[in-house]
């Protein structure tokens with residue numbers, strides 16, 4: 109596990125874009141393609157904008173395949189859609205090889221089953237993402253794996269429709285078997301509001317179902333934590 113503490117969100121975003129680009133080049137060179145799952149929320153916005161602006165001509169975007177770690181059960185043009193955020197900041201600016209959107213406009217179980225099929229068609233037996241970007245919620249959730257929700261226990265599927273009572277909604281999310289099959293996972297964590305959750309995830313001994321990000325442990329992959337000083341633990345590891 110790597111922890112990199114950046115001065116602020118701007119520096120964190122630059123580091124994230126740099127890391128994304130380096131991994132993309134390496135994956136394209138070794139395997140011919142870079143399947144990456146994007147995170148939703150607000151933290152990654154600046155990273156996606158940097159990728160669209162500063163790396164627009166220095167990456168072979170035609171070899172980059174865009175997936176999503178989770179999605180709200182809303183249409184793609186909804187203000188809360190993770191796809192819409194990624195489309196506005198990145199996808200509409202570069203010609204990627206393929207886009208694999210979680211179809212939030214469908215009934216959740218149908219959308220989850222459809223995405224499961226799409227992943228299996230693309231990856232075969234193992235969803236070996238080159239990189240999965242993740243955020244961290246103040247409650248320790250990541251993707252849409254929220255504390256004490258049923259998706260945390262899913263072992264036989266890569267995608268789940270996850271009822272989230274805390275939000276009185278259902279979310280679509282990659283499950284832990286899918287996330288933990290990745291070559292690399294990169295968390296982007298910014299702001300003082302995340303400090304407590306980050307400290308607990310990195311150093312605490314609480315029940316992982318309280319802080320689901322603790323369950324992200326790729327069996328054959330790297331975990332990179334990119335955080336800013338406001339979110340960083342008082343005594344970095």
Ligand code: 6PG
Nearest residue numbers: 148149150151243244245250251
């Ligand atoms: C979502 C994300 C979610 C997010 C965290 C952090 O759909 O909202 O997948 O897991 O990464 O909630 O969100 P912020 O980056 O907005 O703090």
